[in-house]
Amino acid sequence: MLLLKLLQQLVRALNSEGTPGQVAAGFALGASxxxxxxxxxxxxxxxxVITLANVSFPGAMLGWAACVPxxxxxxxxxxAIGRRLLLETPALTPLWIAVYNTPxxxxxxxxxxxxxxxxxxxxxxxxxxxxxxxxxxxxxxxHVYERLARTRIFKAVAASKLYNIYRLFQPE
Amino acid sequence: MRIVRWKAVGxxxxxxxxxxxxxxxxxDQATERAVEYVGAEIVGARVDVASxxxxxxxxxxxxxxxxxxxxxxxxxNLFEAEAVVAKxxxxxxxxxxxxxxxxAIRGVRFGTPRRESGALARRSxxxxxxxxxxxxxxxxVRIPSLSVSGLTSVVDVSxxxxxxLATIRLAQSLVSRGDSLEAGWRAELAALDPRPRLDSARQLxxxxxxxxxxxxxxxxxxxxxxxxxxELAALDALSRRVDGLDDQFKADLGDLRRAVQGLAxxxxxxxxxxxxxxxxxxxxxxxxSPALFGDMVLARIQPILYWLRLAEQYLPPGLDPRRRVGxxxxxxxxxxxxxxxxxxxxxxxxxxxxxxxxxxxxxxxxPSAAAGRYAATLTGLTTEPALYGRPLTLTAQRLGGTxxxxxxxxxxxxxxxxxxxxxSIHLTLSGLNFAPALVPALGARVGLEDVVMQLGxxxxxxxxxxxxxxRTDRATWTREGSEPDPGAAVGSRAWAEGxxxxxxxxxxxxxxxxxxxxxxxxxxxxxxxxxxxxxxxxLRRELGAQVAQAEQRVRAEVDRMVSRGxxxxxxxxxxxxxxxxxxxxxxxxxxAxxxxxxxxEVRNLTRRLPVRIP
Numbered sequence: 001m002l003l004l005k006l007l008q009q010l011v012r013a014l015n016s017e018g019t020p021g022q023v024a025a026g027f028a029l030g031a032s033x034x035x036x037x038x039x040x041x042x043x044x045x046x047x048x049v050i051t052l053a054n055v056s057f058p059g060a061m062l063g064w065a066a067c068v069p070x071x072x073x074x075x076x077x078x079x080a081i082g083r084r085l086l087l088e089t090p091a092l093t094p095l096w097i098a099v100y101n102t103p104x105x106x107x108x109x110x111x112x113x114x115x116x117x118x119x120x121x122x123x124x125x126x127x128x129x130x131x132x133x134x135x136x137x138x139x140x141x142x143h144v145y146e147r148l149a150r151t152r153i154f155k156a157v158a159a160s161k162l163y164n165i166y167r168l169f170q171p172e
Numbered sequence: 173m174r175i176v177r178w179k180a181v182g183x184x185x186x187x188x189x190x191x192x193x194x195x196x197x198x199x200d201q202a203t204e205r206a207v208e209y210v211g212a213e214i215v216g217a218r219v220d221v222a223s224x225x226x227x228x229x230x231x232x233x234x235x236x237x238x239x240x241x242x243x244x245x246x247x248x249n250l251f252e253a254e255a256v257v258a259k260x261x262x263x264x265x266x267x268x269x270x271x272x273x274x275x276a277i278r279g280v281r282f283g284t285p286r287r288e289s290g291a292l293a294r295r296s297x298x299x300x301x302x303x304x305x306x307x308x309x310x311x312x313v314r315i316p317s318l319s320v321s322g323l324t325s326v327v328d329v330s331x332x333x334x335x336x337l338a339t340i341r342l343a344q345s346l347v348s349r350g351d352s353l354e355a356g357w358r359a360e361l362a363a364l365d366p367r368p369r370l371d372s373a374r375q376l377x378x379x380x381x382x383x384x385x386x387x388x389x390x391x392x393x394x395x396x397x398x399x400x401x402x403e404l405a406a407l408d409a410l411s412r413r414v415d416g417l418d419d420q421f422k423a424d425l426g427d428l429r430r431a432v433q434g435l436a437x438x439x440x441x442x443x444x445x446x447x448x449x450x451x452x453x454x455x456x457x458x459x460x461s462p463a464l465f466g467d468m469v470l471a472r473i474q475p476i477l478y479w480l481r482l483a484e485q486y487l488p489p490g491l492d493p494r495r496r497v498g499x500x501x502x503x504x505x506x507x508x509x510x511x512x513x514x515x516x517x518x519x520x521x522x523x524x525x526x527x528x529x530x531x532x533x534x535x536x537x538x539p540s541a542a543a544g545r546y547a548a549t550l551t552g553l554t555t556e557p558a559l560y561g562r563p564l565t566l567t568a569q570r571l572g573g574t575x576x577x578x579x580x581x582x583x584x585x586x587x588x589x590x591x592x593x594x595x596s597i598h599l600t601l602s603g604l605n606f607a608p609a610l611v612p613a614l615g616a617r618v619g620l621e622d623v624v625m626q627l628g629x630x631x632x633x634x635x636x637x638x639x640x641x642x643r644t645d646r647a648t649w650t651r652e653g654s655e656p657d658p659g660a661a662v663g664s665r666a667w668a669e670g671x672x673x674x675x676x677x678x679x680x681x682x683x684x685x686x687x688x689x690x691x692x693x694x695x696x697x698x699x700x701x702x703x704x705x706x707x708x709x710x711l712r713r714e715l716g717a718q719v720a721q722a723e724q725r726v727r728a729e730v731d732r733m734v735s736r737g738x739x740x741x742x743x744x745x746x747x748x749x750x751x752x753x754x755x756x757x758x759x760x761x762x763x764a765x766x767x768x769x770x771x772x773e774v775r776n777l778t779r780r781l782p783v784r785i786p
Contacts, residue, residue: 096493
């Protein structure tokens with residue numbers, strides 16, 4: 001089931017009417033939902049941005065789905081990065097004190113090692129990810145899309161009811 | 173291309189609305205779960221909330237049916253409360269800080285039974301570690317046994333195994349050390365080998381003796397005398413080597429002799445160990461009180477230490493970043509660090525709580541030991557005492573009631589504002605009735621009625637000093653099992669048990685005192701009671717001879733096992749001294765004799781000359 005959804009999102013993202021840049025931006029934003037622990041304030045903001053900004057929604061969902069296993073696998077790394085920044089970098093302590101004692105910002109759980117480490121990794125990786133995905137989508141559309149569009153699976157996905165809902169979030 | 177996707181505003185608003193609806197529907201349940209989770213983290217046992225009602229607009233939280241499991245007795249609640257109503261400041265919630273202005277608690281009952289176990293499948297790292305540490309401490313406290321079985325006619329010395337005796341091990345090591353030393357010294361003496369030098373000296377002595385100065389002439393005599401002096405110098409060097417070896421040998425021998433003297437200490441330790449293995453009781457009263465009441469007192473002391481340590485954990489002094497395990501989630505929990513800041517709000521503060529509780533004891537088992545009306549006041553409960561700047565205070569007193577203790581007074585101050593932590597607790601309870609408790613050492617149950625209990629505890633930093641006393645003039649004793657036979661044979665188990673039973677059964681005044689001192693992580697425990705003194709006197713009077721006889725047998729058995737080994741060790745050291753020492757003396761004497769003879773001949777030769785040789 002999960003695999004089918006992933007496939008569906010992949011097809012939609014790669015073949016939507018959005019530009020490769022919009023798909024890549026959606027993917028980079030959606031990566032946050034997968035890389036960082038989901039139930040956190042920053043992800044609520046990211047979700048709002050994905051919805052309101054003119055980026056590819058399926059691209060974001062694809063980014064999310066693709067990065068969830070990566071997030072689980074990299075938790076020890078995020079934890080180590082977070083611990084290093086929170087506890088072993090005295091120069092940053094005033095920053096954490098300010099964050100922890102600032103209304104609303106303190107709800108972002110940035111004082112948790114996994115949350116901080118994963119957010120930081122996502123921030124650093126987002127732009128390179130955007131560039132790589134944009135290049136990949138552009139090449140895909142030139143070299144693969146035409147052949148794929150003629151397959152039955154693609155036609156079945158494109159004809160599904162969900163596809164119509166998805167179009168609401170299609171890039172303009 | 174537009175940046176904002178305006179047509180998604182609608183769905184997003186719907187999503188936001190659904191989110192708000194979910195919050196409205198699930199906030200109470202989330203509060204319930206949060207209280208249960210945090211409570212379990214702190215207490216180290218299950219905390220249950222029947223329902224929660226969160227009204228953010230009014231800043232009010234109401235918890236109904238709060239049940240906190242006793243971490244030491246999972247089938248019993250530490251306390252239950254029908255309703256807890258807290259007035260919370262809402263703005264600090266945006267900083268994830270919980271500032272409770274007032275709390276009202278209604279329908280509190282202590283020690284109520286639970287339908288299901290409140291033990292956690294997996295304790296939090298903090299509480300789990302504390303329980304383990306305190307259990308380990310309790311396990312390390314030596315409670316001497318008072319067993320009459322060792323006093324009967326048969327003392328089974330077969331439980332004493334030779335391999336368990338330190339004297340035998342020491343003696344064996346001394347023998348083998350003596351062997352290796354002897355081998356080493358024989359090698360040293362062989363390497364020294366003074367015979368070539370002595371032979372050369374003797375030949376020179378012969379030549380000097382036969383020398384004729386008139387025939388040798390002045391030059392010949394001078395050359396011969398010079399040879400003599402050179403040989404003398406060589407003999408001096410040899411003598412110094414022999415002396416050096418002798419000094420070293422004597423030092424080694426001194427070490428061995430000291431180790432042989434240590435055999436006596438090892439044997440004394442073996443006596444103690446063997447007596448301990450036989451569980452022979454000491455007849456000193458300081459030892460008897462722990463034997464009688466040690467387990468009972470330990471069980472009552474452990475919760476005090478647990479809560480003190482827990483308070484230290486959750487109410488730490490200072491403003492350093494604090495670490496705790498992150499939230500329980502599918503992803504890794506990680507580590508959550510809190511960063512308190514001066515002049516900011518603490519993460520949790522309960523400024524003032526007034527609790528009026530009535531323990532009516534109308535529960536299933538009739539009036540409880542603590543039934544009555546109470547009033548308690550709690551101020552300054554906070555996770556960052558340094559920010560709040562004032563110590564936590566807790567006072568409680570009994571207002572009245574038809575059953576339960578006559579008087580209850582509790583005053584506690586936990587000052588964690590700065591290092592060192594300063595805690596003081598004073599508790600006085602009077603008119604307590606304790607259910608009969610088993611005293612295994614006496615084979616009896618003791619029921620204590622109208623007990624006065626006093627607890628005085630002070631803590632400064634890691635240093636702890638505490639005194640707990642239970643005193644009553646209305647103790648009752650119930651024999652566990654059948655009455656001892658008054659006509660039992662002298663020296664039999666029944667006879668010994670009869671003595672103990674007759675001693676305690678008439679005792680009405682009981683006073684038990686426990687003192688804790690030392691560090692809070694491993695305090696020393698001393699227990700004193702008048703029962704211990706009385707039992708000690710009776711035992712000394714009637715069993716003293718039996719115990720002395722049993723101890724004598726144990727000592728004899730230890731002596732039998734270790735004496736041969738110890739004698740072997742002594743003989744080995746003596747033989748080493750004899751064999752190597754005598755060889756060393758012979759060498760020294762041979763060198764000295766050769767030197768004296770040579771010196772005399774050189775002097776004799778030079779004296780026969782008409783002129784003095786320089």
